[in-house]
Amino acid sequence: MKCVIRSIAPVGSYLHMVLDAPEIPEVQPGNFAAVAVGGVGGGMLLRRAFSIHKATPGETLEIIFASHGQGTQWLATQSAGDTIDVIAPLGKPFVLPRQPIPCVIVAGGYGAAPMELLARDLRSRGCRVDVVLGAATQEKLFGVLDLKGVADSVTVTTDDGTSGVRGRVTDVLADLIQKNTAQAVYACGPMPMLQAVAQVAQDNGAFSQCAVEESMACGIGVCMTCVLPIIGDDGVTRMVRSCVDGPVFRGDRVRWNDVNTVPSDALGAPHPGGH
């Protein structure tokens, strides 16, 4: 759908883009948007995927992005009034608990983009929600104030100690799960962070739901680029598309140590003399 940019403004190290999106339906936290970059006829053919920050059905769609590659640099040069092409919402969202259980939300950097929406949904189901936001440094944090307005608590960590606790999100996570008897951990951020969060959750008896970051070409399930080794209900590992079967996966189902490989026991894995 064609979307006119309503506003684009820096937030710390990131950019916050609000789009007029008259065709946007209801969005669930964890859904993502695929944005065409470079203009019609340009040399960049592939969309860029961003988790949706907020959306109002029939009205607006908001994304947060970092200008670091050629595509996002182009996006950063767009101004209010310009039109961009967006496909949204895509992907499977976070699965919400049926019971009002205590939950922890963990996010790294702009991985916090979908978390205000998620925190609101969890709170509306009666869940206690504690949040951990981490980043390398203060200006790479996102959403701290907004989440403070929604969650029961927000703990900040930075690698360099410029804000909150000096250290990683996982340094405070175990205590928080224990203290609040959290049963579910929701996470979005870089893959090494997700792996560590999933491990801490598991060690402390909580389920985890992780929104992964994998490079995608299409975002709609046709290109088979964004696959991860995922353990299925039947115990079999398959190379699964993060765009349509994710981006949210159960943390205990992702074979984190085998990401970027094809495990030898995965369905259809190469074998000597075969492929």
Place this chain on the structure above:
Amino acid sequence: MPVDLTTSLGSLQLSAPTLTASGCAAAGKELAQFGDVSTLGAVVTKSIMMAPRSGRATPRMAETPSGMLNSIGLQGPGIGSFLENDLEWLHANNVTTIVSIAGNNVEEFGELARILAKVDGVDGLEVNISCPNVESRGQVFACNPVTAAQVIETVRSVWHSDSPVLAKLSPDVTDIVEIAHSVVNAGVDGVSMINTLLGMVIDVDKMKPMLGGRTGGLSGPAIRPVAVRAIYQVHAALPHLPILGMGGIRTGHDALEFIAAGASAVSIGTVVFGDPGAPWRIAQELGQELESRGYNSLSEVVGLAHQN
């Protein structure tokens, strides 16, 4: 009067001139949210193999100027799951379906064709003898006229159906016309061209190839002139051979180049990743391009660039 865009590939009549390209639309289902798949010329499925196949390690993709490299490595569920889930959906939704098949060896191609000849809903075969994402370059059957012909002869011997058998050719050869002659002599009804070109991108921070599979197939508008050239050469040598053209088509104008070079229909591939509605849009644009030039039908333009 609107331009007549109906066309054919051998015995297969197509109601529209644009098809999906193998590997760029899975088995069609995912595109249904962007358009009515039954109105496409056909869905050409991602290549199906006998057994489930994991494909290669990630990263599998690198964007390149006006194109991309992929090293998927023929990930797929295997023929059993394909018949049960994908082909059934295509058939139930009245989608014209060309099944792309890929084998590890000549016998496997034959086995796949034998199975597909017995089921409903297969309107044609595209024999993928040219996937570059295999461990051994010796497996790229289309790089050698003898192995290319062996695969086609084997498929032909078990394909007791009127629907066409197409051989998908690689541009990574010294003389694509020689390969085309070879598969024609082995009994194909037409050729699909071109598959991707073998390429590489190096990550200079990590100082290693960017793709998990090291090399990948280059596709997108970057390869379009190579495709037009290859089709032009093959049509010049074999003017009666039906050609399904593909390679970086992004607009109706691009498609018209392929038709003028000698293609009877076109497959839309990489552009679908960025624009899932492209196969429908391009068909419409092609109609406008023909109309604005005063043509009444697509068929009168096939190979027209050879007349002068």
